[in-house]
Amino acid sequence: MHVLSVSSLKGGVGKTTVALGLASAAFSRGLRTLVIDLDTQCDATTGLGAIGEFSETSADVLQSPRHNIVHRAIVTSSWGKNQSGVIDVMVGSPRSQGHDNPYPTLGEVWRLETALTKVERDYDLVIIDTPPSINGLTRTAWVASDRVLIVSEPSLFSVVATDRTIHAVEELRKGLTPRLGVLGILINRLKPSAPENEFRVNEIRERYGDLVIPTQIEERSSIQQATGSARAIHSWPGQSSQEIAAQFDEVLDFALESFTTQPVRRPTRAERKAQRVTRIMRGQTLDTVLALEAEEGEELSPEEALGL
Numbered sequence: 001m002h003v004l005s006v007s008s009l010k011g012g013v014g015k016t017t018v019a020l021g022l023a024s025a026a027f028s029r030g031l032r033t034l035v036i037d038l039d040t041q042c043d044a045t046t047g048l049g050a051i052g053e054f055s056e057t058s059a060d061v062l063q064s065p066r067h068n069i070v071h072r073a074i075v076t077s078s079w080g081k082n083q084s085g086v087i088d089v090m091v092g093s094p095r096s097q098g099h100d101n102p103y104p105t106l107g108e109v110w111r112l113e114t115a116l117t118k119v120e121r122d123y124d125l126v127i128i129d130t131p132p133s134i135n136g137l138t139r140t141a142w143v144a145s146d147r148v149l150i151v152s153e154p155s156l157f158s159v160v161a162t163d164r165t166i167h168a169v170e171e172l173r174k175g176l177t178p179r180l181g182v183l184g185i186l187i188n189r190l191k192p193s194a195p196e197n198e199f200r201v202n203e204i205r206e207r208y209g210d211l212v213i214p215t216q217i218e219e220r221s222s223i224q225q226a227t228g229s230a231r232a233i234h235s236w237p238g239q240s241s242q243e244i245a246a247q248f249d250e251v252l253d254f255a256l257e258s259f260t261t262q263p264v265r266r267p268t269r270a271e272r273k274a275q276r277v278t279r280i281m282r283g284q285t286l287d288t289v290l291a292l293e294a295e296e297g298e299e300l301s302p303e304e305a306l307g308l
């Protein structure tokens with residue numbers, strides 16, 4: 001099972017659209033796919049056609065990631081059936097807001113990861129739609145993830161937001177979860193055949209180099225139509241939606257390749273120490289722990305790390 005968070009510190013750039021587009025690509029090629037809706041707006045839940053009253057939601061899972069609760073918070077999308085694919089959603093809730101603490105504790109940020117161990121064998125790909133912040137909810141999502149996909153507009157307008165996101169992912173990777181990495185920056189809403197396209201993409205490439213994903217997602221009204229009708233872009237009729245679907249297929253390929261071809265990094269000495277510290281500091285806030293990690297670097301002996 002691979003886990004991908006879709007994030008950006010800006011709202012309205014297309015996180016949910018990208019999360020759903022990738023889910024559509026995964027489902028249509030037969031992958032068992034779970035979308036986790038951590039955004040309090042619950043747009044991913046709506047886009048997957050899961051509408052109604054739910055006994056449990058992702059807010060309950062974050063409260064208590066027990067087996068029964070996790071399973072009750074996951075429902076089947078109304079996107080339909082295909083031969084082997086599965087498309088489920090862990091439904092969102094406005095009540096998740098209560099978990100969006102700017103200073104989450106270490107115990108809190110591990111809860112989704114704990115929850116995912118209960119469904120480890122049920123899915124090939126998990127896609128997490130996150131809120132536009134780096135508070136508790138987003139960091140909880142990242143701790144449960146292998147990769148973070150950063151969504152950006154086709155302009156350098158949100159460069160501060162992108163820089164902060166990359167920095168925050170890196171900080172978590174070093175201090176807490178070595179398997180985490182940035183998948184790349186996905187440029188969304190590129191205007192088809194606009195003359196300034198190439199210029200804009202190059203401008204972003206100049207700053208972020210290979211972090212920019214080779215495929216861009218174009219701006220097309222068919223995306224809005226499919227989302228608004230709670231349908232998968234891959235099953236929405238018309239030439240335009242098929243072109244967009246092909247773009248999401250390419251981004252999915254890029255993600256799957258990153259999961260399987262990037263060498264599994266053996267944790268460094270500092271990272272192994274971080275994991276030990278993690279276990280003994282569960283009640284501390286995440287920021288306290290990350291600050292200590294950054295300060296202490298390699299110098300701490302195992303005994304010191306354990307507080308002996």
Ligand SMILES: Nc1ncnc2c1ncn2[C@@H]1O[C@H](COP(=O)(O)OP(=O)(O)O)[C@@H](O)[C@H]1O
Nearest residue numbers: 011012013014015016017189218219220223224
């Ligand atoms: N590539 C695109 N083409 C057309 N409309 C888009 C595209 N990406 C996003 N949108 C629209 O922009 C709005 C914001 O997108 P959304 O995915 O909800 O952003 P976020 O989740 O980051 O807040 C939505 O109305 C969505 O339909």
Ligand SMILES: [Mg+2]
Nearest residue numbers: 015016039043
């Ligand atoms: Mg959204």
